[in-house]
Amino acid sequence: MADKIRLGIIGANILRGWAPRSHLPAVVASSEFELTAVCTTRQESAEECRQKFGARLAFDDYQKMLAHPDIDAVVVSLRVPSHYEPTVAALNAGKHVYTEWPLGRTTAEAKEMADLAQAMGVRNMVGLQARANPGILYTKDLVDSGYVGEVMSCNMSRIEGGVLERTSDRTWTKDMDMGANTLTISCGHSIDALRFVVGDFTHVSSVVSTQAKEWVESDTKLMVDVTSPDNILVSGRLANGGVCSVHVANNPWAGSGFHIEIYGREGTLLVSSERAPNTHTVRLQGVREGNTLADLEVPEKYTFVLEGMPQGEPYNVGQMYYQFGQGISSGESCQPDFNTAVELHRFIDNIREASELGREVAVNGGK
Template sequence: MKKIGVGIIGASPLHPGWAVAAHIPALRALPQYELRAVSTSRRDSAEAAREAFQVSAYDNHRDLIHDPNVDLVVVSVKVTDHLELVSDALAVGKMVFSEWPLGVNLSEALDLESKAVKAGVRTLIGLQGRFAPEIQHARNLIAQGYIGDVLSASLVCSGISWGGTTPRSSAYLFNEATGATPLTVPLLHTLDTLAEILGEFKTVSVTSALRRKTVKVVDDSSDLAVTTPDQVSFNGLLESGGLVSVFFRGGSTRGDNLYFQINGSEGDLVFQSAIGNIQVASLRLQGGAGAETDLADLIVPDDLKSKFPGIPTGFGSNVARLYAQFAADIEDGTKIAPDFGYAVRRHRLIVQMQESALRGCVIECK
């Protein structure tokens, strides 16, 4: 298979973000891909990127998009910039990987999906939690009847961000209008991963609260007004009939930052992690069923762990699995990796959750 040439918008070594922490290690570990270009918003950061990554570097995203060596454009910047950048890439017929969320709202997501369909190119959305081997193993165990019928699931997690302090570079997260909130980002990642194991939701109910009215900006010790709720409580009814409860809290805790328990008629499964964001967490999976009275660590089968060779450790591991599945889809003509059409479905779920929080009622998923 010919290598897929990748260009990343938003990969500055001077201010390392998600692209530097996850995308670049993932791409460099996978033989199907080759990083060929990056673009940043300033000339100095572009020059630093050229030196650090030994690829073409631009300070204008349109130059990257028009680079003939770039087959796949990766958009890893603030959500408020997604509409312009993704639209520009689609306009010239490039494949696009957009980080989640696809847009600030459902309207932008629908617009970008429509443009992708018109362009006739493959797309990829950054919802990678489902590809963790532990998640896949739990899904298979439930399908095989290990815990019997799913009765309920409860999950408590912390968000790293949305705590009491923030660097200036992440201050936008505390403004609800940017589209990157605890509900739209970590909670949605969590629910998407949970649905991979348990199936889709029939109804949802959400309550949120803004408990930290200000946040301390560590760069200059100034106070920043907060408009996005930092505590979110979710309740859902699965299509299978099971109940789901998820509580997301901003920041981190001295206790469990991720504890996820699935209770069945014949057994139980438990996930734990020191990191609260399930899509990047290193997960410990335990289980017990039948006559067993205690939990025991469950070993993930080798075929799941080695499904995609060359996967790096760290934050980029599930991102690498997402990339690997995308390459396999191109090679095999399949559509397993989530695309912009799938992203629109998840944006609709966000709208339903927001409606529930606003109206204080249960909303039926459509």
Template sequence: MRVGVIGAHASRGWARAVHLPALLSLPDYEITAVAGTSRESARQAADVWGAKHAFADPQELISHPDVDLVTISVQLPRRDGLVEAAISAGKHVYSEWPLARSAEAAERLHALAEQAGVRHAVGLQSRHHPAIGYLRDLVADGKVGEVMSASLTYSLSSPEVWSVRYADLFDHTKGVNHLAVVGGHSMDMFGSAVGHFTEISATLATRIPRITLQETGEQITVTSPDQIAAVGLLESGAAASVHIMTGGPRGEGFLIEVHGRAGRLVLDSADDSLVGPEFTLSFSGGTGGTVVLPVPDRYVPMPSDAPPAVRNVRQVYRNLAAGIPTEPDFLTAVRTHRLIDAIKRSATTGERQHLG
């Protein structure tokens, strides 16, 4: 499958760190085209990654006959129309997360992709983390018995001085704030392991009201939340809670707890990384102590020496090449966007929200 990567760069960026190394390691793929912010930067990226074609205009990449799959690795505010254009051109498409600014917009993209018969994937690849997969199977196989409750807490540091290129993070209208990005990734991991919310109540708060732009010293007002707290019920009927907290000194990272009639599973991380945390999974039964559960080798895709984020993205590409209708696809994105929209509605109205 011949791939064109929008957002490619020779020395920096998410595509350079994750997508391009993942593609380069897969024999089912050939990197044939790249698009960057200028023809010069695209040409440099093409030289590094061995692409035949380099474009400053992503629309040229999308329409090129040598491209079968379009990878869109640019931030949502700079992505207007690209997913639609790829679908209209009959190309398979792998879009970074968030897919859209709302569930309604994500539903429209999913419908377009299905109608066009193209394969589609979204950048919620952390559900392929080996420890998440192992936790999912342990819960499903009854390791803790009937699940009574589950919780996710995610604490990460956040500076109050940021580069201007991250300014969109603090504008709630841009769709790339902590709720969408941090919340979307972490809640998708949580839901894939323990089941999805069917109803939820939420509170949002902004505790850091202003941040400073590093390059100019300008202070801007923060309109997006940095504290996200939600409680509700899962598909199984189990009670569940989510608390995502950002700001202040270094956080403790992920902590997922699953409480069942027969025991408790705890998944925690040694750092607050969002893109590739190292997890420890442990189990405690009713009478025994706590036992660390190493992740079996069968959950770790080969080769295993790549960084976790590269391994996770590589698995998404493997599924795309095989035509396997496996999440995360645009329907995964729709579900996660619906949850985010429900959290926003609940925080605004004070009313409990029901999810289909």
């Protein structure tokens, strides 16, 4: 393998999507990876990306990119329904793979990809970037080391605005079966951060609701019917005995951002952000055996990237690239991997099932 890991990105259109906002600037600033190739569905747009971000190669067919001998690892950053085929192709080509979250459109797709990755013996990572956020990493260690003592209760909320209107190139998410909606993405990322910090649920009750049943396409002025949920409420019990409540929503106007509140027998922790834990920094406050919260500074050891890594959306992706690179170089597993994704897919299935049945359900068949 070359001095740097040679990376190809599938879904590298510079005009839209997640890659130009996060992956492309992150890999350019990475010390572990070389941006070797970019791939879109048109050679013209691939060439535009190659020139803007300094890649060596540009492709309009991911199969041709996967066949190139200079590619060690691949990123799949596409719409959720398009994750499966290029991820499977990359795994079958023996490449290390980083695929964005949600891993698959369904849990079955995610499980098939996870099983294939294990069979091929390659490193694999899923884009649950909150697990690489320095503030979330520090919060997890504080809880694990007993800062709050026994976790008695916790609450997580992520409330955003802007549900009623979007451009026509984004209304494909109106269909719940596409796998990209408030339940899988906003709730998926946020509740994953919560579970990463305080541990798994054993039982959940939930309401999964579509409050805005129509959207306006801002460019065409058409009204489109919506089946994707925009409000998710979850209550349940944690494996450690604590109780927990969750509200994740995309409402018409200004939201309150992201919050995790953790209340223990010996202290309290509060994590907050105006945006999301997977895409932006968080503020951490805490107190032990007292009633006045104070800001807690995140130690430098939780920062893996170089100073040149752009802040905002590329930052946690850059943190993920460091972990991905370490896994590839060492041959050890890197987290979060495809098996982590399958666990989260199954938990989201439990949330949906509890809402449909109108009763509490055991998580992943647990007791």
